[in-house]
Amino acid sequence: MNSKKEIENNIANMSKENLIDLIFDLNKKANSKRFGLIWEDQPEDIANLMEKNIPYLIFDKSRSIINKSINNNILVESDNYQFLKILKQTHTNSIDVIYIDPPYNRGGDYSYNDKKVNPDDVWKHSKWISFMNKRLKLAKELLKDDGVMFISIDDVEHAPLRMLCDSIFGYDRVESYIWYLNDKSEGSFEKTPSNTVRIEHEYIIACYKSTPKLGKYSAIRTLTSECSNPDKDPRGPWFSANIARNGIKSTTGSKYYTIITPTGKEYTRNWTLSKEEYEKKLANNEIFFSKNGDGVPREKKFVNGPSLNVQSSVLTDVHTSITGKNQLKEVLELNKEDTTFPFPKPTDLIKRLITIACPRNDAIILDFFAGSGTTGQAVMELNKMDNGSRRFFLCTNNEVDEDVEIDYLIRKGLLPKMPLSKKSKEYKDFMNSYYALKDSEDYKQLKKEEEYQQLGICRNITYKRLSNFINGYKSNGNQRTELYRTKITLKDIKNNFKDIISSMETVFVENSNKYDELKKIFKNNDIIIEGITKENKKIDGVDENLLYYHVGLIEKEDDEMDTKDKVMKEINSYIMLKEDVNKITHYEKFYTISSDDKYIFIYPEIVAKTKDIDKIKSMITKAHTYKIYVRSENMNDANIVNLGLEIGRIPEDFMKGIN
Numbered sequence: 001m002n003s004k005k006e007i008e009n010n011i012a013n014m015s016k017e018n019l020i021d022l023i024f025d026l027n028k029k030a031n032s033k034r035f036g037l038i039w040e041d042q043p044e045d046i047a048n049l050m051e052k053n054i055p056y057l058i059f060d061k062s063r064s065i066i067n068k069s070i071n072n073n074i075l076v077e078s079d080n081y082q083f084l085k086i087l088k089q090t091h092t093n094s095i096d097v098i099y100i101d102p103p104y105n106r107g108g109d110y111s112y113n114d115k116k117v118n119p120d121d122v123w124k125h126s127k128w129i130s131f132m133n134k135r136l137k138l139a140k141e142l143l144k145d146d147g148v149m150f151i152s153i154d155d156v157e158h159a160p161l162r163m164l165c166d167s168i169f170g171y172d173r174v175e176s177y178i179w180y181l182n183d184k185s186e187g188s189f190e191k192t193p194s195n196t197v198r199i200e201h202e203y204i205i206a207c208y209k210s211t212p213k214l215g216k217y218s219a220i221r222t223l224t225s226e227c228s229n230p231d232k233d234p235r236g237p238w239f240s241a242n243i244a245r246n247g248i249k250s251t252t253g254s255k256y257y258t259i260i261t262p263t264g265k266e267y268t269r270n271w272t273l274s275k276e277e278y279e280k281k282l283a284n285n286e287i288f289f290s291k292n293g294d295g296v297p298r299e300k301k302f303v304n305g306p307s308l309n310v311q312s313s314v315l316t317d318v319h320t321s322i323t324g325k326n327q328l329k330e331v332l333e334l335n336k337e338d339t340t341f342p343f344p345k346p347t348d349l350i351k352r353l354i355t356i357a358c359p360r361n362d363a364i365i366l367d368f369f370a371g372s373g374t375t376g377q378a379v380m381e382l383n384k385m386d387n388g389s390r391r392f393f394l395c396t397n398n399e400v401d402e403d404v405e406i407d408y409l410i411r412k413g414l415l416p417k418m419p420l421s422k423k424s425k426e427y428k429d430f431m432n433s434y435y436a437l438k439d440s441e442d443y444k445q446l447k448k449e450e451e452y453q454q455l456g457i458c459r460n461i462t463y464k465r466l467s468n469f470i471n472g473y474k475s476n477g478n479q480r481t482e483l484y485r486t487k488i489t490l491k492d493i494k495n496n497f498k499d500i501i502s503s504m505e506t507v508f509v510e511n512s513n514k515y516d517e518l519k520k521i522f523k524n525n526d527i528i529i530e531g532i533t534k535e536n537k538k539i540d541g542v543d544e545n546l547l548y549y550h551v552g553l554i555e556k557e558d559d560e561m562d563t564k565d566k567v568m569k570e571i572n573s574y575i576m577l578k579e580d581v582n583k584i585t586h587y588e589k590f591y592t593i594s595s596d597d598k599y600i601f602i603y604p605e606i607v608a609k610t611k612d613i614d615k616i617k618s619m620i621t622k623a624h625t626y627k628i629y630v631r632s633e634n635m636n637d638a639n640i641v642n643l644g645l646e647i648g649r650i651p652e653d654f655m656k657g658i659n
Contacts (some may be wrong), residue, residue, distance in 0.1 A: 037163035038580065042123060042130040045113045046081045052565070053553040054655070055082040057573035063463060064582070065470050069596035072582050073376065073544060075466060076395040077458040078551035083395040084138040086551070086552065087366070088426065090578040091655045095142045095393075096363035098149035099375055101345055102132065108617070111399065124243070129160055134170050136207075139556040143209040151205040151296055152179070152345065158203050161444050166206050173208040178314045179349065185482070186322045204315065204353070216308040226450070229499050235305065236506070237499045240298035242287045243278075245270040256298035262293035273299070284628035301371065303486065304503055311356050319346035328372050331465050334472055337527075341372045349376035358424050360552050361388030369639035373462040377469050382540050391580075394466075398456030403412040406434060408455060414442075430648050463548065472541035475533065499569065504529060547582055556632040567651040568604055568631075574654045575600060575629060590616065598626035603640070606631060614641040620645075629653075 011019065057076070066072075076083045087095075103110030105128040107119025111656055121127070144176040153161050158176070166176045179202045206212070229238040249600045250256060257275050258268040278297075281287050301307060309434045324344040329569045334340060354365055361383070363470065368377035379392040400408075409415040415434060419426040437443050446452055454460060484507045486500060507529050508518055515531035522528075553572065572584060573594065581595045589612045590603040601616055608630070616628070620643065629648040634640055638649065 003173070037129070037160055037167060039126040039160075040123065041133075042112070042127045044081075044130060044134070047134060049553070050085060053555050055085050055551050056567070057086060057569040057577060058550040058570075059573045059576060060548040060550060061391045061466075063543075064583050065467060065546040067470070067543050067545055069582070070580065071389045071391055072546060072547045072580055073379070073391055073549050074549065075370070075373075075376070075458070075463060075576065076549045076551065077398050077456075078395055078549075079397055080395045080549045081135060081138075082551045082553075084135060084142070084368060086574070086577070087142055087393070088138055089656055090574060091271070091364075091393075092656075093144055094364060095366045096144055096147055096358045096360070098139055098143065098147070098366045098368075099152075099350055099353055100139075100149070100367060100370045101152040101374075102155050103128075107393070116402075125157070127159065127286075128157060129164060129382045132161065133164060133168075136164065137443060139366075139368070140168055143274060145210050146213070147209045148214070150205040150353045150357070150520060151207070152202060153205060154352040155203045156201075158205075162205055165205055167207070167209045173210070173212060175206045175313075177204040177206065178202075179204055179318075180314055180316045181320050183317075183320050183322070188320060208305070214311060215265050215359045215368075216310055217352055217355045218306040219309055220304065220306060220347070227499075228496060233300070233302075235302045236503045237304075237496060238302045240290070241301050243299050245272055253388045259297050261289050261295070261297065265294055267296055268538065271364060272310055279403055304484070304506070311352070315349065315352065318349040318352050321345065323348070324374060325471050327377070328374075328461075328465065330475060330479070331377065331468050331473055332461070341457075343372045347378040347381055350375050351382055352376075354378065354382060361386050361390060363390050365390060366393045367560055368395045370396040370462055371441075371457070373465040376462075376466045380469060380544050383544070386390050392634045394462065396458045396462050398453060398458040401453045401457070404455050407435065408452065412446075414446075466546055470541050470544050470546060473539050475537045475539050477534040477576065478540075481531040481533075483511055483518075483531050484527075486527050488523055488527055489525070491657045500527070518633065519537055545574070545582060546649060549577075564651050564655070567655060569652065571602070571629075575602060575650075578654075579627070587615065588612075592619075594624070597624070600626055601622045601628040601645070602650070603628060603630045603634070606633060608637040608639050608653070610639060613643070617643060 008473060009151065014022070019581050034345040055078075060376075105117070105124060107121075107124065108116050110117060110128075110131075112131060117124050117127055117426070136149075143436045151161065151165070157253050158265065160177055162174065180200065181202060182200045184601065206214075226239045228239075229237045244267075251271060253270070254272050254274050255272070256268075256418060257280065258266050259271070260266050273281065278287070281299060288298050288300050289295050292297070324346040325341075327334070327347060328341060328344045329338055330342065354363065357363075365375060365379050370376070376392045376394050382388055383390055401447065405580065406415065410417060414437060416430065419430055421427060484504065486503070488500065504520070505526070511518060511531055516534040516537075517532040519530045519532055521530060526587060552570070554566045557566070560637060572591070575581065576584070578595050579593065579598075581593045581598065581600060583594050585592045585594065589605055589609065590601060599619070601619075603616070605612065625645060627648055628645045629650045630640055631650045632636075632652055633648060635647060
């Protein structure tokens with residue numbers, strides 16, 4: 001913000017004409033009618049840096065984990081604005097789901113231009129919106145046409161963020177949902193009020209690239225008094241659900257057909273099931289006809305079976321950050337008292353959002369505020385459940401937490417011992433010494449050292465969590481899994497008690513060898529069965545890859561050809577990311593980036609030489625050939641065209657829309 005003195009000096013140096021123009025423009029802005037989000041755009045160092053530089057990926061093989069040839073998950077240590085710029089070149093219109101958990105801007109919880117934003121900063125909201133605006137605009141370009149982005153936020157910035165999303169995606173393509181924070185299974189996470197109400201919610205803002213559309217999620221049904229088992233179905237108690245689409249009068253479409261009951265009565269209408277789905281359920285004894293076989297067909301819904309549910313605008317039963325923190329501590333093998341990373345999201349929340357946003361199990365999920373890596377673990381858990389091939393792209397900086405940094409500087413002897421009381425004059429002097437040290441050249445040099453970098457969030461938390469989950473880890477506490485839950489009433493005890501007992505016995509039999517202990521709990525009129533895996537048990541890893549990248553910068557030259565030559569030297573990792581491969585092999589004049597099922601040839605020479613092309617030709621097999629990238633000068637070279645491969649241009653294909 002300019003000081004009063006600076007403004008006076010600027011005006012004093014203006015010509016009369018320029019001053020009149022300035023007053024006219026200000027008056028016009030003041031008198032114009034506006035509705036919507038208005039903020040003072042704040043300059044951001046990283047955005048200014050990108051105007052003069054091109055970001056590129058640097059593959060870190062030492063930290064990468066490669067268990068198979070395909071489906072590479074990505075972790076990038078970088079400012080997320082840089083990584084989004086890279087993805088704009090490699091994955092425009094390619095991402096299925098984006099989930100982000102940005103800083104909530106409560107003051108001191110995020111950095112702008114390498115400085116923590118003070119709670120009293122008069123520009124803190126403008127800085128935050130400027131920060132988000134640039135990133136959300138890039139994120140929209142990355143989404144597929146049917147893609148969805150979810151953003152976690154609380155009341156501090158919900159209103160302006162919602163309006164910002166409206167302006168970027170369109171007001172009819174943005175929705176706000178409630179994440180309910182009162183989960184009795186873990187102890188409630190709601191915030192204690194000071195003067196008003198108890199806060200029991202946060203928000204999830206959903207932004208759609210095109211028409212809003214979400215799918216269903218699967219969950220175990222809760223037993224109600226309506227359930228019974230009149231036909232002694234071995235699958236247990238059930239209730240019947242309507243399958244007629246009431247109110248729909250259309251006589252066309254795949255769900256309009258005739259159903260004949262066991263007694264021969266015909267019902268022709270629109271149904272919720274396709275004919276194929278109906279016939280499959282009928283054959284599986286999942287259709288019920290009332291009135292001794294003469295009634296309208298209904299679907300049997302079993303209380304112990306999964307049910308497809310339409311998501312409510314209030315997200316419940318996905319836990320809170322209490323579970324999120326316990327999950328993080330478990331995978332990192334930390335003790336319960338450890339305070340590492342406040343308020344991580346629970347994996348159940350992220351899995352629910354991914355599931356309803358993209359029913360396919362080969363989706364690409366992006367999180368560019370990756371934090372503790374919850375999104376990555378959630379994706380791998382989903383893959384483990386359904387043998388899916390989803391991939392995650394995560395990005396986080398390697399910022400060192402202030403408390404961790406202070407402790408490190410004390411251990412290095414660069415700061416004195418911290419005073420015990422944070423209200424004392426000594427503590428204020430201590431913090432002044434700390435901030436003075438941060439401005440010194442010694443501190444800037446220290447930040448570059450590997451020992452210091454290992455303290456950062458990306459390496460010490462995000463990477464460690466993902467690598468532990470992939471490689472396996474030692475559980476340091478009892479892991480509880482809910483296997484059965486049913487709400488019970490006096491009517492249930494009277495009418496369904498035997499069925500309830502039978503269902504519980506089935507759960508015990510089916511899970512007796514899967515857990516160290518099975519426990520029955522009666523809580524809030526619910527009967528719950530939990531499977532308990534005891535502590536100090538090795539948790540097996542998963543069959544996943546993790547490619548670790550850093551980001552470097554290429555300074556732009558006045559001559560575009562000189563800039564292209566620089567990009568050519570760093571093109572490998574661009575292509576690795578775009579083509580989803582993880583192996584580089586260098587030859588004399590070309591190299592390959594490959595996996596077991598495909599080869600990408602990269603020929604960076606200005607002139608296509610016959611002996612090089614002959615060598616490439618000798619390596620080509622139908623099973624392993626995919627594409628060749630060549631300089632634009634060689635696009636129409638007969639030797640290359642005759643290879644019969646798909647041809648990509650370098651570096652032009654990776655320099656689209658750099659700014």
